[in-house]
């Protein structure tokens with residue numbers, strides 16, 4: 001089973017939830033892989049250590065145009081859906097803007113003069129860590145300045161053992177990296193704060209998941225902060241509230257010290273275990 005843990009914005013407690021679910025699952029003997037899919041800013045390993053087992057580099061093909069062969073017909077620029085080819089016919093100037101290129105191959109297909117040459121460019125790294133002999137942490141990390149981390153995220157998800165419970169720490173927001181992660185999941189846990197901003201971001205995430213026709217539930221983090229509008233909205237829209245985590249200084253301290261709440265506090269270990277049981281034993285449609 002693949003469970004994605006997501007939130008409309010960063011700093012909501014998504015990594016707090018995913019690291020606690022991971023620690024609890026492996027503690028109770030479930031072989032689990034936690035994948036840090038937040039490739040632009042991975043931080044799972046600030047909380048969970050492990051022995052590095054494998055490093056894979058992720059590459060993208062970036063086209064270059066051979067000025068000796070190019071006839072400046074402009075067909076490649078017409079085929080490029082991402083405006084990644086700067087073509088100035090009156091100046092006989094053509095250049096691929098590598099930061100905008102999505103490696104779709106359309107320009108190579110379009111060119112009849114073999115003027116498009118593809119060169120490899122490293123866009124990220126995927127690292128696999130052994131946590132305890134039977135559970136793993138996978139970290140995706142894109143290179144600085146890479147336009148889209150989606151290929152790096154997809155590579156990281158591919159590396160997970162399909163026999164494991166797979167937890168996906170999802171990139172914040174609702175853009176391509178979020179969609180590329182949640183579309184792989186069987187169930188999505190949305191982590192939200194009970195504030196007007198939290199509700200606004202939650203509505204956007206829910207709307208996207210409904211379009212993708214994915215089952216989901218909500219964990220409210222920092223409950224007691226803000227107001228009751230999030231709860232009313234969940235109720236009105238029949239969205240399952242999976243757990244409330246109180247706004248508590250001790251929890252915040254544990255997190256800021258890089259510790260795992262489930263490991264430190266038996267009561268929370270049981271609560272996260274219950275969440276896992278609900279996830280794994282409910283038929284979601």
Ligand code: SF4
Nearest residue numbers: 080101102104105107
């Ligand atoms: S590979 Fe695709 S995105 Fe990149 S320059 Fe060619 S057509 Fe454009």
Ligand code: SF4
Nearest residue numbers: 070071073074076111
């Ligand atoms: S299609 Fe080929 S020949 Fe035409 S402009 Fe592009 S690279 Fe040059």
